[in-house]
Amino acid sequence: MNDSTPPPAAPSPGADAPPERRDFIREIVAADIAAGRIRAPVTRFPPEPNGYLHIGHAKSICLNFGVAREFGGRCHLRFDDTNPVKEEQEYLDAIQADVRWLGFDWGEHLYHASDYFEQLYAWALNLIEGGLAYVDDQTADEIRETRGTLTAPGTHSPHRDRSIEENLDLFARMRAGEFSDGARVLRAKIDMTSPNINLRDPVLYRIVHADHPRTGDAWCIYPTYDFAHGQSDAIEGVTHSICTLEFEGHRPLYDWLVEHLSVPSAPHQYEFARLNLTYTVLSKRVLLRLVTEGHVRGWDDPRMPTISGLRRRGFPAEGIRDFAAMIGVARTDSVIEVGQLEFAVRAVLNRTAPRRFGVLDPLRVVIDNYPEGQVEEVEVVNNPEDPAAGSRRVPFSRELWIERDDFAEDPPPKFFRLAPGREVRLRAAYFVTCTDVVKDGAGRVVELRCTYDPATRGGDAPDGRRPKATLHWVSAAHAVPAEVRLYDHLFSRPDPGADGDLYADLNPASETVVDGLVEPSLADALPGETVQFERLGYFCADPDTRPGAPVFNRTLTLRDTWAKVQSKSGQPKDG
Ligand code: ATP
Ligand code: MG
Numbered sequence: 001m002n003d004s005t006p007p008p009a010a011p012s013p014g015a016d017a018p019p020e021r022r023d024f025i026r027e028i029v030a031a032d033i034a035a036g037r038i039r040a041p042v043t044r045f046p047p048e049p050n051g052y053l054h055i056g057h058a059k060s061i062c063l064n065f066g067v068a069r070e071f072g073g074r075c076h077l078r079f080d081d082t083n084p085v086k087e088e089q090e091y092l093d094a095i096q097a098d099v100r101w102l103g104f105d106w107g108e109h110l111y112h113a114s115d116y117f118e119q120l121y122a123w124a125l126n127l128i129e130g131g132l133a134y135v136d137d138q139t140a141d142e143i144r145e146t147r148g149t150l151t152a153p154g155t156h157s158p159h160r161d162r163s164i165e166e167n168l169d170l171f172a173r174m175r176a177g178e179f180s181d182g183a184r185v186l187r188a189k190i191d192m193t194s195p196n197i198n199l200r201d202p203v204l205y206r207i208v209h210a211d212h213p214r215t216g217d218a219w220c221i222y223p224t225y226d227f228a229h230g231q232s233d234a235i236e237g238v239t240h241s242i243c244t245l246e247f248e249g250h251r252p253l254y255d256w257l258v259e260h261l262s263v264p265s266a267p268h269q270y271e272f273a274r275l276n277l278t279y280t281v282l283s284k285r286v287l288l289r290l291v292t293e294g295h296v297r298g299w300d301d302p303r304m305p306t307i308s309g310l311r312r313r314g315f316p317a318e319g320i321r322d323f324a325a326m327i328g329v330a331r332t333d334s335v336i337e338v339g340q341l342e343f344a345v346r347a348v349l350n351r352t353a354p355r356r357f358g359v360l361d362p363l364r365v366v367i368d369n370y371p372e373g374q375v376e377e378v379e380v381v382n383n384p385e386d387p388a389a390g391s392r393r394v395p396f397s398r399e400l401w402i403e404r405d406d407f408a409e410d411p412p413p414k415f416f417r418l419a420p421g422r423e424v425r426l427r428a429a430y431f432v433t434c435t436d437v438v439k440d441g442a443g444r445v446v447e448l449r450c451t452y453d454p455a456t457r458g459g460d461a462p463d464g465r466r467p468k469a470t471l472h473w474v475s476a477a478h479a480v481p482a483e484v485r486l487y488d489h490l491f492s493r494p495d496p497g498a499d500g501d502l503y504a505d506l507n508p509a510s511e512t513v514v515d516g517l518v519e520p521s522l523a524d525a526l527p528g529e530t531v532q533f534e535r536l537g538y539f540c541a542d543p544d545t546r547p548g549a550p551v552f553n554r555t556l557t558l559r560d561t562w563a564k565v566q567s568k569s570g571q572p573k574d575g
Helices: 024-034 055-070 089-101 113-129 140-145 164-176 225-236 245-260 284-292 307-313 317-327 338-352 562-568
Strands: 042-045 074-079 110-112 133-136 185-188 203-207 221-223 240-244 268-272 362-367 376-381 391-396 399-403 423-426 431-439 445-453 480-487 511-518 530-533 537-541 551-557
Touching: 024 055, 024 240, 024 268, 042 055, 042 225, 042 240, 055 074, 055 240, 055 307, 055 317, 074 089, 074 113, 074 225, 089 307, 110 113, 113 133, 113 164, 113 185, 113 203, 113 221, 113 225, 133 164, 140 185, 164 203, 185 245, 203 225, 225 240, 225 245, 240 245, 245 268, 307 317, 307 551, 317 338, 338 530, 338 537, 338 551
Parallel strands: 042 074, 074 110, 240 268, 362 445, 480 551
Antiparallel strands: 133 185, 185 203, 203 221, 362 399, 376 391, 423 431, 431 445, 480 511, 530 537, 537 551
């Protein structure tokens, strides 16, 4: 995640102080209020419980709950649980936890499409009685083949003109379980020549002999998304049913059903552009496959774009909300740079994450003139961005670990860190000078011998001299071993699957596990605790953490890495 492109605009200050935002959805809501059509908006977030929520859903959640909050209305959480085959209680639970974690609250307005199955069935009977729906015995394939194309009209089913009595009888027998899966469906009788394929006698009910997480075996026919969604909105008094653009073509059907059924209110559907992110796939179907095929550790793997994955990775909810505010809401599909999300997250973490010392690729340093056996505690500021975060004491001693790449035996130009004969500052401690390099039989550097200047305690020299580099360090006797998981994009190209095989684009180096050494204050880090390892990046303690054996996920690197400096040969990061 090193190649982020910072966006031009700064992120918002967070959910407590929402900026004055305007987008076409908010314009519509404001106009409806101004014209007296509504007093306050009622929105809903309608996930299908067939997987975990991802960052695309977060955009929809921020929009639906955000609009409700800003205009004094309310937002429902409604599970679109009309397909029992793919739905599980685990998903219902995870979705609620994720919405709450993002900072939103549906109050008592938790609903399920399955709450309305009886009412939906009654409305289906009304359509049949009005000659507006019929039972079709054609197979799914036959229905697809006779639906026509964008340029050719569809053709009528041979069962389209069944009598109302026969339709009522067959539909009742469908419900009673007399027929097998797929043997019959209920279809609306609209117009097989409509230019909108969604109006060519769409399917309203399917036979599915499967237990439902909530209704058990009470039903073996289930309404389609189209038949459930608008009517559920109407039952709940939803005023603005906000969904993504792929549903635009369904809107005439949504309106047709609301118009032809005696529903208690008349909701309207509005469509916005779904979120697409570079290096990322936002499709529950694909994410499920990554989980079941073991490409990742689970739905909450820190590489996953799921809300639970981002949380485990260490992305704060505030950063995700800021990102949603930053990208806004539009009616045109686009692909957002994942760097924009990282930018929003870094802005929050820079403010909130305490600084700590951790070494990921340790190289031993021995300070020859430092008294053997002596330990002193140096005072280190926790967060220069936040004086209220205070300071902590970190043990310093004769033997230390520093980062291997903070030393070069033969330093290239602009490399200002440690090298033979060179003096650097050990952060908050002393200046040290490298006097000797110890190698193993293979010629690999295994230890540096140094001297320190006792007059530089705290990191400043009385004579005002200033080394060009300040290094982080950990006292060898006090260091706590930590498993550190370094993450990169899950996919190796910005447009995964563009060449055809999505799974071939999985990044084999998306996770690297290293044995790090961290300062003793992190021994008992709590899962979810986020810190900045100075000069390395933001890290979050993983749920796998155990007392005395911390496990950290790298949330993000800091922006300016040495690699970048090298490649651009711009300003050095040292100093
Ligand atoms: P996926 O395509 O990932 O399987 P979905 O649309 O099937 O997602 P739902 O559970 O039906 O998932 O989505 C719930 C709500 O979230 C819907 O209103 C949907 O429009 C919205 N949503 C889903 N994906 C995105 C996205 N990438 N950007 C914005 N909103 C999204
Ligand atoms: Mg869906």
